[in-house]
Amino acid sequence: MQLFWENQNWENEDKHFLGLKSMPFERSFPAIDLRAGLYSIRGPRQIGKSSWLKKLLKQACIASSPFDCFFLSCEHLIDFKDLAQTLNLFKTRRFIFLDEITFVKDWPRAIKHLIDSGYSGTIVVTGSNTYDLRKGVDRMPGREGFGEDLYLLPMNFQEYLKARKDAKWKSLTKTEALEKYFRIGGFPLAIAEAGENSTKTTKTEKLIEKWILGDIAKIGKNESYTKDIISQIVQTMTSTMSAHKLAQRTQVGSHHTIADYLQVLEDMFVVKTLNSINPDTGAFRFKKEKKFYLTDPIYTKLGLRWLGLEATDIESSLLAEQVAHEYLSRKFDRIGFLTSSKNGEIDFYAYKKWAIEVKWTDIPSNISSFYKNIILPQKMIWNKTNFLNDFD
16 A cells, blocks of 8 residues: 555555445545645544545545655554654655554654655644544644644434435434434444444444553553543533542542543543533633533443443433534534523523523423523524424
């Protein structure tokens, strides 16, 4: 693959393209106008970042020429010196694609050297260690205005529906499809493994587990702590929580250590934090209790398994709120929740814009007075009938 420009049929022999063809459905990757700059493709492992990189390589070959492009899988390089020597040989190429760059020790030094030496083309990198990739790219001098971060995340519900249609699986009602999505999530491998009837995802779960614990170990963190934290988030992710309370529920002990692990898990796209908002000012209440959500149901299944439980041991209503949070956090830059000891809680809130309550039932009940009394341009109760209905 490294000398793909010498093989006119490289696409037909490439393992990632062959892997895409073997899937029962095709996931669409975003089309990107690759101008000069440093781009990183970020997202959890087993999500298809390398496949997207190959698609971008093909796009560059068509737009320019295969001889203007260079692709390198970095898995077998030892350190930044090896990478720097290789890049020096191909620094005249307009497009440079580097897959699995986080395998290379001190890799940012090689990229910095290339840029400092006057390289003015396009560099696109991916890495399995998402924590290391973020740290490395963010430390790059002159990063601002030079490229951007690209994200590839688990498939959302609409993509899941499209995947089922493309695979020619039987049609479902929206509620039926949501119930299946709640249990499977959006990793393409999990959807393909579950199949038409959306059954087990055991193989994908093991791959995801290996990735999480492997990356944790690489940065010197404790695997048992990680399992404990994720398992406790499974049980508390629709409740207000603090690092101190989470520490008390685990064997970790220190809330400072909990906060450190939560940041790492956010960098790995496993966890997201939802802050309380002051309804009078719109400011986040950073010192107040928060909510911690896992970003995909497959992480929830892992956490349950680490507790010795089954996926059926968690209610669909909790999974519905998890999926709603992930949908909203991707769509809007700034969301939070409202809480009051007197008026109750509103699940999701955007300052002076909208409020959403999630009630996974046919007829919503037990609506908080906070939601009933707040005046906003848009208020919605997402139930089985209108769940995830789009809005501005």
